[in-house]
Amino acid sequence: MNQVIETILQHRSIRKFEDRPLSDEQIRTIVECAQAASTSSFIQAYSIIGVKNKETKRKLAELAGNQSYVEHNGHFFVFCADLHRHEIVGEMENVDLSSALESTEKFMVALIDTALAAQNAVIAAESMGLGVCYIGGLRNNLPEVCELLKVPKRVIPLFGIAVGYPAQNPDKKPRLPFHHVYHEETYQQDRSELENQLKQYNETISSYYKNRTNGERQDTWTRQMANMLSKQVRMYMKEFVESKGFNLK
Amino acid sequence: MNQVIETILQHRSIRKFEDRPLSDEQIRTIVECAQAASTSSFIQAYSIIGVKNKETKRKLAELAGNQSYVEHNGHFFVFCADLHRHEIVGEMENVDLSSALESTEKFMVALIDTALAAQNAVIAAESMGLGVCYIGGLRNNLPEVCELLKVPKRVIPLFGIAVGYPAQNPDKKPRLPFHHVYHEETYQQDRSELENQLKQYNETISSYYKNRTNGERQDTWTRQMANMLSKQVRMYMKEFVESKGFNLK
Known part of the structure; x- marks a missing residue:
């Protein structure tokens, strides 16, 4: 590198x-x-x-x-x-x-x-x-x-x-899974696959916040985004x- | 560096x-x-x-x-x-x-x-x-x-x-003059100063094209931009x- x-x-x-x-x-x-x-x-x-x-x-x-x-x-x-x-x-x-x-x-x-x-x-x-x-x-x-x-x-x-x-x-904040962001040849639209990737990412983000706050912050990415984007x-x-x-x- | x-x-x-x-x-x-x-x-x-x-x-x-x-x-x-x-x-x-x-x-x-x-x-x-x-x-x-x-x-x-x-x-293409792009404290709006910087840059760009084309291409930045932006x-x-x-x- x-x-x-x-x-x-x-x-x-x-x-x-x-x-x-x-x-x-x-x-x-x-x-x-x-x-x-x-x-x-x-x-x-x-x-x-x-x-x-x-x-x-x-x-x-x-x-x-x-x-x-x-x-x-x-x-x-x-x-x-x-x-x-x-x-x-x-x-x-x-x-x-x-x-x-x-x-x-x-x-x-x-x-x-x-x-x-x-x-x-x-x-x-x-x-x-x-x-x-x-x-x-x-x-x-x-x-x-x-x-x-x-x-x-x-x-x-x-x-x-x-x-x-x-x-x-x-700390560095973990990003969305590689294959959720990077598509090969065409945009990958399989809905259950996309949801699974987001659920997997929720677990990553959840442990990231827990580790940083001694277990206090319980948050997932989809929840965080839904909160942020429901405000106008x-x-x-x-x-x-x-x-x-x-x-x- | x-x-x-x-x-x-x-x-x-x-x-x-x-x-x-x-x-x-x-x-x-x-x-x-x-x-x-x-x-x-x-x-x-x-x-x-x-x-x-x-x-x-x-x-x-x-x-x-x-x-x-x-x-x-x-x-x-x-x-x-x-x-x-x-x-x-x-x-x-x-x-x-x-x-x-x-x-x-x-x-x-x-x-x-x-x-x-x-x-x-x-x-x-x-x-x-x-x-x-x-x-x-x-x-x-x-x-x-x-x-x-x-x-x-x-x-x-x-x-x-x-x-x-x-x-x-x-070759690397010369950019707009530093002080035309970088403003200190507030946006510098002095019109004749802005025009002078553009004229100075026209000379830079003009010699850049001349040098690359043995004098053939005669172009300035403002002309190039006017041509490009007059097309819809x-x-x-x-x-x-x-x-x-x-x-x-």
């Missing part, structure tokens, strides 16, 4: 950091690694906002649901889907690009582009001995996040990444992304 | 492969690396279909716009946004999850989850000396791709990844993703 694969397989989310900022060189390397990711038709449809300001971080933490590690970390990155520069391109080249920019296809492209860049940033940071945590909680309050970070139309902050020197060493959260999202000029046609 | 960062920064898309299949062990490692990526609230909203069958690859190549490297490679992965298993979860736990599953928020979550996993797969493959190329062209004909790969409702193939032993050694492509996407049960509310 090489160093790259070792880094990738060692990933755990870190939610407690030392009080020690990243250097500008570390930040630059992380962003350059993000930019090295593949991008659909070279479109480069994302921007990254780096936040050091303590007051901004404190407000972001509040907006994300009071997660302390949004405030306390070595650096906070906000990854944004961005077609604002392509609107400028249209004006520079005197072509109306609005149909493409407002399409669901380009909404998907911008989301995928942003996520590919982000994951490169994460792997790069982890390879330097840093820990990371993705912060989807920013999507709880996107209008406020946009106002705070002065984000224009055709830009959507998708998630944050808190980065820093780890002050905890959590962020239902403003469709209207919000449309108001930003995305996903309209 | 460590081996991880070196691998990430060395990335180029490979579009010509040796006629040599990946081993099952290589495939397994790549998929396990994909699964190690972060996932929003542990939702794991993706599946991966691995294609070895020559006839399936030939058809996928045709559907993706006749790209030969979709047919000729060491292995072909199709990365799918997947909330099908969460629908099964709802039935197993006897809860109606359709509101969440049909929300734009969970559409975004599934896209981001899939892309994070894919980029881990890519970095892992490249660290083994393999080359990769993302194939967004699958989105040209998603109904046919879904039929060919027997993909059920609540699953959308987002892109393919062709992987194999490289039979070419292309894949405008069926909104209706298609809705028909798959995504992005409805």
Whole structure:
């Protein structure tokens, strides 16, 4: 196993950091690694906002649901889907690009582009001995996040990444069974097989939680997912992304 | 610079492969690396279909716009946004999850989850000396791709990844200027500054193409983007993703 694969397989989310900022060189390397990711038709449809300001971080933490590690970390990155520069391109080249920019296809492209860049940033940071945590909680309050970070139309902050020197060493969380996620030749639709795999996974997750909490937490994956997905959260999202000029046609 | 960062920064898309299949062990490692990526609230909203069958690859190549490297490679992965298993979860736990599953928020979550996993797969493959190329062209004909790969409702193939032993050694393509993509504290909206950065980048890209084609290709990034985005492509996407049960509310 090489160093790259070792880094990738060692990933755990870190939610407690030392009080020690990243250097500008570390930040630059992380962003350059993000930019090295593949991008659909070279479109480069994302921007990254780096936040050091303590007051901004404190407000972001509040907006994300009071997660302390949004405030306390070595650096906070906000990854944004961005077609604002392509609107400028249209004006520079005197072509109306609005149909493409407002399409669901380009909404998907911008989301995928942003996520590919982000994951490169994460792997790069982890390879330097840093820990990371993705912060989807920013999507709880996107209008406020946009106002705070002065984000224009055709830009959507998708998630944050808190980065820093780890002050905890959590366990790796077991993933869904390999053959539940990886299908050979065609999507395997045998219903009883899929259910059996989920039941098997429930046992894995159940013992994982029991071991970590001295038997206190009794939870399965399907129960956890059913709880999470029975809540209607962020239902403003469709209207919000449309108001930003995305996903309209 | 460590081996991880070196691998990430060395990335180029490979579009010509040796006629040599990946081993099952290589495939397994790549998929396990994909699964190690972060996932929003542990939702794991993706599946991966691995294609070895020559006839399936030939058809996928045709559907993706006749790209030969979709047919000729060491292995072909199709990365799918997947909330099908969460629908099964709802039935197993006897809860109606359709509101969440049909929300734009969970559409975004599934896209981001899939892309994070894919980029881990890519970095892992490249660290083994393999080359990769993302194939967004699958989105040209998603109904046919879904039929060919027997993909059920609540699953959308987002892109393919062709992987194999490289039979070419292309140059790295220069990215947008660092300070155009990376903003400090807030999104930098100064319009003339943004335009200047794009003009500067046009010069970089222009010399890159000239150098590669002995002066023949005269292209800038803004022109290339304006051309690409003035075409209305894949405008069926909104209706298609809705028909798959995504992005409805």
